Amino acid sequence: xPDATARLSGAxxxxxxxxxxCGGASGPLAVTDVWSRASAAGxxxxxxxxxxxxxxxxxxxLGVTVPRAIAAGAALHETVAADATGTTMAGHDMGDMGDxxxxxxxxxxxxxxxxxxxxxxxxxxxxxxxxxxPLVAGASFEVTLTFExxxxxxxxxxxxx
Amino acid sequence: xxxxxxxxxxxxxxxxxxALLALSLLVAACGESGPYIPAGLVRTPYPEVGHLALPxxxxxxxxxxxxxxxxxxxxxxxxxxxxxxxxxxxxxxLRAALRQIGDRAERVEVAFVTIDPDRDADSVMTAYIHxxxxxxxxxxxxxxxxxxxxxxxxxxxxxxxxxxxxxxxxVHSAWVYVIDEQGRLLLxxxxxxxxxxIAEDLKHLFKDLDAxx
Numbered sequence: 001x002p003d004a005t006a007r008l009s010g011a012x013x014x015x016x017x018x019x020x021x022c023g024g025a026s027g028p029l030a031v032t033d034v035w036s037r038a039s040a041a042g043x044x045x046x047x048x049x050x051x052x053x054x055x056x057x058x059x060x061x062l063g064v065t066v067p068r069a070i071a072a073g074a075a076l077h078e079t080v081a082a083d084a085t086g087t088t089m090a091g092h093d094m095g096d097m098g099d100x101x102x103x104x105x106x107x108x109x110x111x112x113x114x115x116x117x118x119x120x121x122x123x124x125x126x127x128x129x130x131x132x133x134p135l136v137a138g139a140s141f142e143v144t145l146t147f148e149x150x151x152x153x154x155x156x157x158x159x160x161x
Numbered sequence: 162x163x164x165x166x167x168x169x170x171x172x173x174x175x176x177x178x179x180a181l182l183a184l185s186l187l188v189a190a191c192g193e194s195g196p197y198i199p200a201g202l203v204r205t206p207y208p209e210v211g212h213l214a215l216p217x218x219x220x221x222x223x224x225x226x227x228x229x230x231x232x233x234x235x236x237x238x239x240x241x242x243x244x245x246x247x248x249x250x251x252x253x254x255l256r257a258a259l260r261q262i263g264d265r266a267e268r269v270e271v272a273f274v275t276i277d278p279d280r281d282a283d284s285v286m287t288a289y290i291h292x293x294x295x296x297x298x299x300x301x302x303x304x305x306x307x308x309x310x311x312x313x314x315x316x317x318x319x320x321x322x323x324x325x326x327x328x329x330x331x332v333h334s335a336w337v338y339v340i341d342e343q344g345r346l347l348l349x350x351x352x353x354x355x356x357x358x359i360a361e362d363l364k365h366l367f368k369d370l371d372a373x374x
Contacts, residue, residue: 037249040242040292042285047245079246082332100318100332101247101352121250122353128245161253 029055029111029150034157036128038137046071046128046135048143048157054115060148061109061117064126070141072130076106079122103127111147137161197365200358201339201348211344213311215274215300218283219290225272225300227311228344232374233268234366237338239317241277242289247335247352248273252293255337258359265367272298276308276319276333315346339366 034050052061064074082102101122109124111117119125126143135141139159146152211228229235236255240248252273259266273290275281278301281289286299302308312319319333335352339362347366350359 037253038292039249041288042282043242043289043292045243045245047249077246100320100334102330102332103246121246125246 027053027055029053029059029147029153031145031153031155034143034155036135036141036157036159038159038161039131039135041134043134044129044131046131048074048126048128049119049121050143050155050157051119052111052117054111054113054117055150056113057149058113059111059150061111061145062107062148063146065144065146066128067142069132070135071128071132073128074143075127075129076109076124077103077127078106078124079103108148135159199348199362199365200354201350201362203348204346207345207347208314209344210311210314210338210340210346213314213344215302215307215311218286218299218301219297222283225298226344227340229270229340229342231342232370233270233342234347234363234370235340236269236271237274237315237340238272238336239274239276239312239315239319239333240335241275241321241331241333242281242285243277244331244333247333249293251335251337251352252290254354254356254359256293257356258363261356261360262363262367265363268367269363270296270298272300274300274308274311276312276317277321277329277331278303278308279321280329339363341366341370 030053032051032053034048036046036048039046048064048066061076064076066074079101080103082100106124109117117124137159140156141159142154143157144152144154211226214224214226216222217225227235227237238248238251238255240251242248252271255271259269262269271290271294273286275286281301283299283301286301290297290299315336315338317334317336319331321329321331323329336349337354337359338346339348339350341347348362350362
């Protein structure tokens with residue numbers, strides 16, 4: 001699998017560059033790559049993902065809102081492993097992927113100085129509750145993120161397939 | 162696909178980590194002659210699930226057996242439409258994988274079972290699965306015993322419970338099950354399996370299938 005090796009060395013290179021970048025002054029807190037997944041008719045929930053790059057000092061994400069025309073509400077969530085019934089399959093170490101997954105509300109996401117926190121499938125995400133209309137690929141909408149120090153930051157989520 | 166990012170680098174993917182990397186290095190060292198190691202988990206003997214069936218929302222409630230059509234493969238998943246993160250990610254990953262296997266995608270059927278039938282009406286199920294797969298199958302039963310009966314042999318875990326504050330908490334396992342025309346569970350992928358790896362597994366399964374035919 002030369003592919004995996006190439007990917008690994010690529011990742012290492014990025015890591016080295018990132019480490020080097022930490023030597024200099026970091027910019028302000030930034031939110032990038034904001035996207036949402038298209039939803040089906042009748043589907044009540046949606047999701048928003050993004051990447052947060054911490055600024056020169058530590059901060060924390062406290063809350064999120066979207067326009068009422070998009071959804072009735074929005075919340076910070078995290079997908080976590082959970083014990084459902086504790087069933088395991090003999091001979092296989094299912095790790096924490098085997099049992100169950102669930103979501104829990106998150107009230108505060110710490111963002112370390114210069115750190116990157118990724119909201120992504122299977123991890124932190126913004127859950128949209130009560131979608132007003134289906135989210136259509138290619139559309140976009142505003143997302144307001146509230147940070148402890150940086151205050152409100154408004155970004156635009158692109159709806160993807 | 163959008164070039165801006167790989168949207169599916171979930172943390173579950175990163176857990177697969179060093180052991181698999183070491184394994185793939187070992188396999189690479191063996192050259193081309195080594196056996197194919199699937200990304201999915203293979204249980205032996207294959208669990209037999211072809212006798213199990215659920216009503217199909219997308220087909221007027223007719224029984225849908227956990228068995229592929231002749232010469233095809235069935236991909237079965239258990240989730241709920243109110244699931245914002247895990248379920249859509251998995252279905253989108255499957256869709257991405259099927260786009261990588263050419264004509265063989267026409268020999269793959271996808272079925273989505275709701276573990277939250279109280280909130281997932283038949284009409285919702287149909288719209289939901291068809292948003293991902295034009296000919297996908299939505300399966301739903303009101304009978305909790307039947308759902309438990311068909312879940313057990315696969316190893317599906319789930320619970321839907323209301324918190325005191327009214328919030329409905331859903332816990333569910335998130336594997337995709339690959340079933341052949343004999344109703345044998347050939348393979349299962351954990352959440353976070355890359356579409357490329359799913360596609361590669363499917364190609365090998367079809368190679369075996371067509372060799373046996």
